[in-house]
Amino acid sequence: MPMVEAEHLFRSFGTTPALRDASVAVAAGEILAVMGPSGSGKSTLLHCLSGIFVPDSGEIRYDGRRLDTLPEPARTALRRTAFGFVFQFGQLVPELTVADNIALPLLLNKVRRQQAYATAAGWLDRLELEGLGGRRTGELSGGQAQRVAIARALAIGPRVLFADEPTGSLDSVTGETVMRLLVGLAREEGVAVVLVTHDSRVAGYADRRVVVRDGRVFASHEVEAGR
Numbered sequence: 001m002p003m004v005e006a007e008h009l010f011r012s013f014g015t016t017p018a019l020r021d022a023s024v025a026v027a028a029g030e031i032l033a034v035m036g037p038s039g040s041g042k043s044t045l046l047h048c049l050s051g052i053f054v055p056d057s058g059e060i061r062y063d064g065r066r067l068d069t070l071p072e073p074a075r076t077a078l079r080r081t082a083f084g085f086v087f088q089f090g091q092l093v094p095e096l097t098v099a100d101n102i103a104l105p106l107l108l109n110k111v112r113r114q115q116a117y118a119t120a121a122g123w124l125d126r127l128e129l130e131g132l133g134g135r136r137t138g139e140l141s142g143g144q145a146q147r148v149a150i151a152r153a154l155a156i157g158p159r160v161l162f163a164d165e166p167t168g169s170l171d172s173v174t175g176e177t178v179m180r181l182l183v184g185l186a187r188e189e190g191v192a193v194v195l196v197t198h199d200s201r202v203a204g205y206a207d208r209r210v211v212v213r214d215g216r217v218f219a220s221h222e223v224e225a226g227r
């Protein structure tokens, strides 16, 4: 059974269609790379799959249960406990320290303060950011900030990680560190990873690749065959 499954998603912004009959699924322990040109609907797809946006029509299931029809506050609660999201454009709180940013989702989940900060420190080590816990995130380089965003998304121990171009501002060595970490989480803990990327080397770590074109999802071999 897929961990997250979407069927026939439609989503428009005003008169601009972003998703037009998009269907996709990801299994536990699977890394799915989502590729495709700018403006094709990749971010909108991730926001719908993760319950941040409600689609105009279509169905989304998480672990076999409908997500798109789940009322608030249950939908937000599910998102906070089961999903990690790395946004394309930052979303760290610049006035807070690195450790505060990573601990924040844990504190929202009622994890005790000391444990939240210990968990945050552990993720800093795993992302090769040790010693940066006390910095304000506004002072970080782009690559450091992106790794903090990844640490924050992973700190809650999500069953699904959604990452919108997470290696965009990382150099190739750091990008490989991040991808090896994600492969380890998928293999050892069964985390499902849905990862938007333009980087074919990053996509090479994925188990499967799909391409979004004009709001629809194609298997990468369909596109290569000249659709």
Ligand code: ADP
Pocket: 013, 016, 017, 018, 036, 037, 038, 039, 040, 041, 042, 043, 044, 045
């Ligand atoms: P991608 O991530 O592949 O670049 P997006 O999902 O961001 O594509 O966008 C798909 C389409 O939806 C584009 O035409 C974009 O301009 C439009 N769109 C996305 N988000 C918004 C928004 N918040 N308001 C208006 N239009 C949007």
Ligand code: MG
Pocket: 042, 043, 044, 088, 164
């Ligand atoms: Mg995008």
